[in-house]
Amino acid sequence: MIQNIQIQLNEHLYLKDPMQSELGKAMLQKSVELIYELGFEEFTFKKLSTAIPTTEATIYRYFENKHRLLQYLTNWYWSAMTIEYTYLTNNMQQAEQAINTGIELIIHPTKFMPQHPMLSVEKLFGIIINESNKSYLTTSIDEDNQLKLFKPYKDFCNILAASFLKYAPKFSFAHSLASTCVESILHQCYFMQHLPSLTDCKSNTGAKGLQTFIKNLIFNTLDKNK
Amino acid sequence: MIQNIQIQLNEHLYLKDPMQSELGKAMLQKSVELIYELGFEEFTFKKLSTAIPTTEATIYRYFENKHRLLQYLTNWYWSAMTIEYTYLTNNMQQAEQAINTGIELIIHPTKFMPQHPMLSVEKLFGIIINESNKSYLTTSIDEDNQLKLFKPYKDFCNILAASFLKYAPKFSFAHSLASTCVESILHQCYFMQHLPSLTDCKSNTGAKGLQTFIKNLIFNTLDKNK
DNA sequence: AGATTGTTAATAGTAATACTATTATAAATA
DNA sequence: TATTTATAATAGTATTACTATTAACAATCT
Numbered sequence: 344m345i346q347n348i349q350i351q352l353n354e355h356l357y358l359k360d361p362m363q364s365e366l367g368k369a370m371l372q373k374s375v376e377l378i379y380e381l382g383f384e385e386f387t388f389k390k391l392s393t394a395i396p397t398t399e400a401t402i403y404r405y406f407e408n409k410h411r412l413l414q415y416l417t418n419w420y421w422s423a424m425t426i427e428y429t430y431l432t433n434n435m436q437q438a439e440q441a442i443n444t445g446i447e448l449i450i451h452p453t454k455f456m457p458q459h460p461m462l463s464v465e466k467l468f469g470i471i472i473n474e475s476n477k478s479y480l481t482t483s484i485d486e487d488n489q490l491k492l493f494k495p496y497k498d499f500c501n502i503l504a505a506s507f508l509k510y511a512p513k514f515s516f517a518h519s520l521a522s523t524c525v526e527s528i529l530h531q532c533y534f535m536q537h538l539p540s541l542t543d544c545k546s547n548t549g550a551k552g553l554q555t556f557i558k559n560l561i562f563n564t565l566d567k568n569k
Numbered sequence: 570m571i572q573n574i575q576i577q578l579n580e581h582l583y584l585k586d587p588m589q590s591e592l593g594k595a596m597l598q599k600s601v602e603l604i605y606e607l608g609f610e611e612f613t614f615k616k617l618s619t620a621i622p623t624t625e626a627t628i629y630r631y632f633e634n635k636h637r638l639l640q641y642l643t644n645w646y647w648s649a650m651t652i653e654y655t656y657l658t659n660n661m662q663q664a665e666q667a668i669n670t671g672i673e674l675i676i677h678p679t680k681f682m683p684q685h686p687m688l689s690v691e692k693l694f695g696i697i698i699n700e701s702n703k704s705y706l707t708t709s710i711d712e713d714n715q716l717k718l719f720k721p722y723k724d725f726c727n728i729l730a731a732s733f734l735k736y737a738p739k740f741s742f743a744h745s746l747a748s749t750c751v752e753s754i755l756h757q758c759y760f761m762q763h764l765p766s767l768t769d770c771k772s773n774t775g776a777k778g779l780q781t782f783i784k785n786l787i788f789n790t791l792d793k794n795k
Numbered sequence: 796a797g798a799t800t801g802t803t804a805a806t807a808g809t810a811a812t813a814c815t816a817t818t819a820t821a822a823a824t825a
Numbered sequence: 826t827a828t829t830t831a832t833a834a835t836a837g838t839a840t841t842a843c844t845a846t847t848a849a850c851a852a853t854c855t
Contacts, residue, residue, distance in 0.1 A: 384707065519768045
């Protein structure tokens, strides 16, 4: 579904739209691979330019700095996720089913989102787990927010919150629960890999335990607040 | 209570124990102020050295790099929190009361922890909210973990999980719930300040809503898994 | 006292990173 | 063909993180 759709992103994310040239597309594709491999701190425009190959300065024509590039990728991810969630839950009668679908989508995006020719969903998911916090935990948060650079992430949380409210209309904390749910899943995925004593879930079971935990958390809370 | 206790931290955090000299203590005190004001990215050893004042090289005698200094501060924070939680819940009969105390402590550390002569709890709390994720979201996570640099944070989550298990012995996800609870509170605090559409809680009410939300979340989950 | 040793701080760097100013090249248009 | 425009390449600079070396200053021992 996703592969045919051109996702229009906030124009403050780039200086020159990378989707409009082959060189720009190569920047996106290679940056996903490099950030996935090296981590965001070790990732530099120098390394990206030799990988493409092009020059450092050329990349600066497209992106103000590497932080904007990271924001571009996270914006794309959450936009794609929002589209996918809307598509999957379209015409679903039961709010419960929509919520379950949402949780499964966040935990296993590759199961639902088709392979994209340029942006590997699998690697993007890894980047989201490891680096997405860094896209908003900065001193420029308020300026960036005014430029609406977090809209796709907010949108995703908001449609998830809307599903919660459909299931439990009187619940007062739908937005907090939605953002907690998303962040918790990402954190638990990270902990499963690196700090297993902070979780009871095992990554080798395909995160089945994580799914149980989160559904448990959400429905017990919503059922008591119907 | 805390102010008289010397917290012994992992010796891999420093090259020379900053607690053992006046200069070292000044580094800790000033670094809390500067990271709080500037954010971790803008914070440099150069700025710290002029603030003390001393030289950059001298600081490098104490800390391998600025990342280790951040880890030192977060280690101190969670060690102090663990001591405080143990102290507050000592001799408490009801697990429910202990859990409520824990939640209130995480949300309002300054209400419980006395002012420390050197490390401002209020500013440290701000640093924990804004920067603590960066202390473990790095490529060196596995090596750092082997050096036991995340033990204090794990310890805190584990004693919280122990309280959950005391309340609901059959619950299978006590550790996941504990880490989710801590991370969620920190994130919600951040969202209240900067991205209010991701939360339903208001910061001007003294985070009363946040307390309701988290208690709601935890007890609804635990009650269903008793 | 004078020599030795060890601890601490200061000097003066280097390598890498993030970013920019300027020039060259190619394509589109008049 | 001449002119404009868009794009890329070259060649930098400023800053940052970090290190190697030297100097100062005690404490200890002969």
